[in-house]
Amino acid sequence: MSHKHRISGMIERGVVSAAVAVFLSVVLPAHAANFNPPDWSGTWRAVGSVGTLGSEKGIIFAKETRDYAPLKPQYEAEYDALRVRAEEQGDPNAKDPITDTNTLNCFAGMPRLIAAPFSYNFLITPTEVFIIIDKAVRQVFTDGRPWPSTDAQWPLMLGRSRGTWQGDTLVIDTINMRNDMWTDPTPLMLSSQASVEERLRKINPTTIEDQVTIHDPVKFTKDWKFVRHYAREPDDKTSWPDDPELCGGPSDRNRIVNGQVTVTLPQ
Amino acid sequence: MFQCCKQCRLAAASILAVLSGGAQMAWAHHSFAMFDRTKTSTIVGTIKDLDWTNPHCWLDVVAPDASGKTATWGFEANGPSELYKAGWRPSAVIAGDKITVVFHPLRDGRPGGSLMSVTLANGTELGAMPKPPPGS
Numbered sequence: 001m002s003h004k005h006r007i008s009g010m011i012e013r014g015v016v017s018a019a020v021a022v023f024l025s026v027v028l029p030a031h032a033a034n035f036n037p038p039d040w041s042g043t044w045r046a047v048g049s050v051g052t053l054g055s056e057k058g059i060i061f062a063k064e065t066r067d068y069a070p071l072k073p074q075y076e077a078e079y080d081a082l083r084v085r086a087e088e089q090g091d092p093n094a095k096d097p098i099t100d101t102n103t104l105n106c107f108a109g110m111p112r113l114i115a116a117p118f119s120y121n122f123l124i125t126p127t128e129v130f131i132i133i134d135k136a137v138r139q140v141f142t143d144g145r146p147w148p149s150t151d152a153q154w155p156l157m158l159g160r161s162r163g164t165w166q167g168d169t170l171v172i173d174t175i176n177m178r179n180d181m182w183t184d185p186t187p188l189m190l191s192s193q194a195s196v197e198e199r200l201r202k203i204n205p206t207t208i209e210d211q212v213t214i215h216d217p218v219k220f221t222k223d224w225k226f227v228r229h230y231a232r233e234p235d236d237k238t239s240w241p242d243d244p245e246l247c248g249g250p251s252d253r254n255r256i257v258n259g260q261v262t263v264t265l266p267q
Numbered sequence: 268m269f270q271c272c273k274q275c276r277l278a279a280a281s282i283l284a285v286l287s288g289g290a291q292m293a294w295a296h297h298s299f300a301m302f303d304r305t306k307t308s309t310i311v312g313t314i315k316d317l318d319w320t321n322p323h324c325w326l327d328v329v330a331p332d333a334s335g336k337t338a339t340w341g342f343e344a345n346g347p348s349e350l351y352k353a354g355w356r357p358s359a360v361i362a363g364d365k366i367t368v369v370f371h372p373l374r375d376g377r378p379g380g381s382l383m384s385v386t387l388a389n390g391t392e393l394g395a396m397p398k399p400p401p402g403s
Contacts, residue, residue: 090301092375103297106322185298242348243321247296251320253341254297261297265341265379266315266327 038168038202040122043239044230046115047207053115053184054226060185061087069188075219082187090261101181103254103261106247107136109157109181110174111196114212115228119241129163129170135244140172147175155179155192169201191218206232296322302343302371302381311367315339317360321346326360326385328368332378342370342382344395352397364388 052058088094118134127143140163159177174196194216214224253264312330332338370380
């Protein structure tokens, strides 16, 4: 490269750098200039059981294996009754089964997506963090925006989430979750006044820890606290993501008939 | 050939499957209560086709049913990405090949079940679940 070309290249790079600087100062908020997020790149998976939300070693429908929610007695009784009916879902001999809301909606929602059998990816920007879980995208605003006014709040599958960075820890608060969605594969449902706090931080190169506190002033006797972990999958440039989970299409042999999941066998 | 399997090896395989990935099977878009997870059965038959579809793959096999009459069995498995990670390759499951299938049977007695593992004609054994990632 000639001297003239080197100077030209330096000028071009200088122009680009200046343009980027102008963009950062004008387009991005002031706090973005000091934004230095942790590296949560890669694909992650929930560690341990997804058959229970509050325990990485829990077994679905085995109540004694789960670190279960501190339900008030009336809600504990309600949950126990529903759990028996849920355990029979899909059983053609059952009298009055109920079906998992994840099956009915083909979508899990919050807080169930804290521990799901899908891949997790974190996209961190100066103003938002996107947590991509199968076909769900949790949009966590870190720009300091206030919660919506009361009349602008209604229940959502993923709720509404705000976050703050405390060093390398992302603290997420989630409200406005639906009260009719199971929080794990058992029929444990929160009230409409429930909220979730998560404290996410990378504790080693292959592990993100999530300290979870679920606050439900209606149904709980105290806050429900537990810790989940996500393990980073090995870097594998031959690996490609699959479709998100798709239910109810023509190729789904588990049709929902009268609110019950069924099995269609080949002819 | 249909038989109710009580062999320790298969029971151990079933327990291992539960321990290694059964929790994830517990949330596979729907409950598996239509399958009797207390029973593990085995059939030997001929592959009709492998339905490599989302949300669940299905393996259809022609084999005698409990009465000895030829039937087309349907075995529900995980989705394509999970089976791929467990070593399955759609091109290796060839229609017309002999196959042995270990499964949890449907409670209603129809010819079908929840797939646990298979042995292909060339002796390759394939489980239903991918190995958990390191550190889990």
